[in-house]
Amino acid sequence: MSESLPADGGLVRPVPSLPELFLGFLAIALSGFGGVLPFARREFVERRRWLGEREFAEALALCQFLPGPNIVNMSVIIGSRFHGVPGAVTAVAGLVIAPLFIMMTCGALYARYGDLEVLRGPLAGLAAGAAGLLVAMAAKMVMPLVHERNAAPLVFALAGFVAVGLLRLPLYWVVLVLAPLSIGWVWWRLR
Amino acid sequence: MNDQSGIGAFVLHVALLSLIAVGGVNTIVPELHRQVVEVQGALTSQQFADLFAIGQAAPGPNVLFVTLIGWQLAGATGALLTAAALCVPTCTIAYFVTRVWDRFKHARWRIATEAGVVPVTIGFIAASALLIAQAADGSAAAFAITAATAAFSYWSKFNPLWALAAAAALGFVGVV
Numbered sequence: 001m002s003e004s005l006p007a008d009g010g011l012v013r014p015v016p017s018l019p020e021l022f023l024g025f026l027a028i029a030l031s032g033f034g035g036v037l038p039f040a041r042r043e044f045v046e047r048r049r050w051l052g053e054r055e056f057a058e059a060l061a062l063c064q065f066l067p068g069p070n071i072v073n074m075s076v077i078i079g080s081r082f083h084g085v086p087g088a089v090t091a092v093a094g095l096v097i098a099p100l101f102i103m104m105t106c107g108a109l110y111a112r113y114g115d116l117e118v119l120r121g122p123l124a125g126l127a128a129g130a131a132g133l134l135v136a137m138a139a140k141m142v143m144p145l146v147h148e149r150n151a152a153p154l155v156f157a158l159a160g161f162v163a164v165g166l167l168r169l170p171l172y173w174v175v176l177v178l179a180p181l182s183i184g185w186v187w188w189r190l191r
Numbered sequence: 192m193n194d195q196s197g198i199g200a201f202v203l204h205v206a207l208l209s210l211i212a213v214g215g216v217n218t219i220v221p222e223l224h225r226q227v228v229e230v231q232g233a234l235t236s237q238q239f240a241d242l243f244a245i246g247q248a249a250p251g252p253n254v255l256f257v258t259l260i261g262w263q264l265a266g267a268t269g270a271l272l273t274a275a276a277l278c279v280p281t282c283t284i285a286y287f288v289t290r291v292w293d294r295f296k297h298a299r300w301r302i303a304t305e306a307g308v309v310p311v312t313i314g315f316i317a318a319s320a321l322l323i324a325q326a327a328d329g330s331a332a333a334f335a336i337t338a339a340t341a342a343f344s345y346w347s348k349f350n351p352l353w354a355l356a357a358a359a360a361l362g363f364v365g366v367v
Contacts, residue, residue, distance in 0.1 A: 029251045036252055062292055065305050067210045068281025069254035076285040088286055092278060099251020100258065104270050106245050107262030114241065123241050125336060125362020127327035129355045130244035132340025134217065135324060138317040139345055145310060153310035160314020164221045165321040168229070171222035175211050175311070183307030190299055 013049055015082055018090045024048060025075055025094030036071045036095075044078065051078065071095065156182040197233060198265035198272065201226070205257060206276040210284070213308050216254040220319035223257065224326070233264055240326035248355050333367050 016024060028039045037060075044050045051059070063073040072092060079091030113119055145154045156178060163174045204226055208219045220243070227233050234242075242263070246256020254277060261273030295301040328334040340354040361367065 031250070061305070062289060063285075064215075065213065065308060066281070066285050066288060067213050068285065069212070069252050069277070070215050071252050072254065072278055072282060073285040076282045077289045080286055080289060085286070088282065092282055095252065096255070096274065096278065099249065099255055100270075100274055102249055102251065103246070103255045103258050104262060104267060106249055107259045107270055108267075110241065110245065110259065111263060111266075114238070121362040121365055121367060122359040123244065123362065124327070124329075124333060124367040125358040125360070126248060126355060127237075127240040127244040127323075128333040128336040128362075128367060129340040129358025130247040131240070131320065131324040131327040132337040132342075132354065132358075133247060133344050133351050134316070134320040135337065135341040136344035136351075137217070138313070138320040139341070141313045141316060145313065156310040157314040157317070160311045161317045161321075162314075164315055165318025168221070168225060170225070171208070171211065171219060171315070174315075178311045178314075179308060182311050183303050186307040187299065187303035190303060 013051070016048070016050055018083060018086060021079055021082065021087060021090045022094035024050075025079075025091050026098055029095045029099050037074070040071060040074060050082075152185055153182075156185075197231060198261065198269045200231075201233075201261065201264055201269075202272045202276045205261075205273055206280050209277050209281050212281075213312055216257065217319045218312055218315040221315065221322050223260070224322055227260055234260065236326040237329070238263070240323055243323055244327070244355075248352070248359075330367060332361075336361060336367065 024043060028036055028043050031039050041056060045053060045056050059074060059077045060070070062077065063070040066073045072095065075091035075095045076088045079087035079089070081087070083090070114123070142154075142157065145157055148154070160174060160178055163169045163178070164171060205223075208222055212219045224236070224239055228236050228239050239260075242259040243256055246253055246259060249255070255274070257277055258270040258273045261269035261271075263269075265272075292301075324334075324337050328337055336358050340351075340358055343349070343354045344351045
């Protein structure tokens with residue numbers, strides 16, 4: 001359907017086979033140091049042309065709304081679009097298997113050598129650095145809210161931060177209270 | 192002794208948490224920390240920060256750092272069970288939602304839900320950042336590294352992995 005839209009250049013897109021799906025996701029999983037999504041866009045939209053820009057953007061928006069890791073949801077969406085359930089399973093497997101193996105190796109090494117004096121320094125540095133990445137990510141996400149004309153989204157973000165980060169309340173309760181309030185507020189404004 | 196029950200409770204917890212992890216795994220980091228470090232006492236806060244950092248540095252989806260916690264609790268089985276708990280429920284939801292979602296493209300409830308969830312999620316990610324920074328920054332030098340990495344990642348277009356490598360190198364030469 002969307003293949004024929006002029007926005008996508010009227011191109012007929014290739015339909016990847018199951019092995020191609022597996023290898024495509026394996027490739028982005030292994031190149032994706034520090035986050036996989038940017039690599040997914042380059043690989044699937046620009047290089048392999050499985051999806052158009054807009055299809056990718058729409059899939060991404062849906063992923064960000066769905067619970068769970070965005071990139072895992074993305075592989076379900078792309079895999080199932082081409083080959084239903086087998087496609088989804090193949091894409092997720094391609095994405096997860098190799099990194100999982102690497103992660104388990106890291107886990108084994110950490111369990112055995114994590115206390116070694118030689119490793120204390122690099123691990124402490126790495127942990128401090130990783131915390132910085134998370135701070136930057138939070139800052140990048142907050143800025144659009146700060147620039148918005150309306151204070152309400154910022155208030156909801158702040159309430160979530162205080163409840164979970166400072167008061168250390170259980171996440172479930174905070175979600176159950178804040179999410180309906182925030183959604184209700186948007187709903188009310190849309191009238 | 193109670194390894195068995197520990198991993199069972201953890202896996203169940205991960206499966207439930209993954210269902211409310213809108214916006215990715217970083218939104219559930221505070222809750223994971225609360226359970227594993229504060230309630231179960233299975234890891235120290237520093238260990239938790241270490242594992243989070245390894246997950247960021249390793250290739251692949253960052254979410255897999257949660258499997259490292261599973262490994263600490265119950266070895267390879269723990270890691271595999273954790274991975275399954277992370278993926279199976281959310282993938283099932285993604286599969287069914289993606290088939291019907293387009294139909295409600297212009298529905299008011301869909302637009303409100305999508306837009307309403309965003310700010311709350313951002314608050315949780317900020318909470319994660321605070322928590323991981325508190326766990327990782329035991330010294331002034333560590334705090335400086337966190338601030339520098341944050342600035343680098345916020346303002347530069349280079350791959351953040353360079354900042355992580357520099358942070359690890361600084362730690363190696365004994366700065367932290």
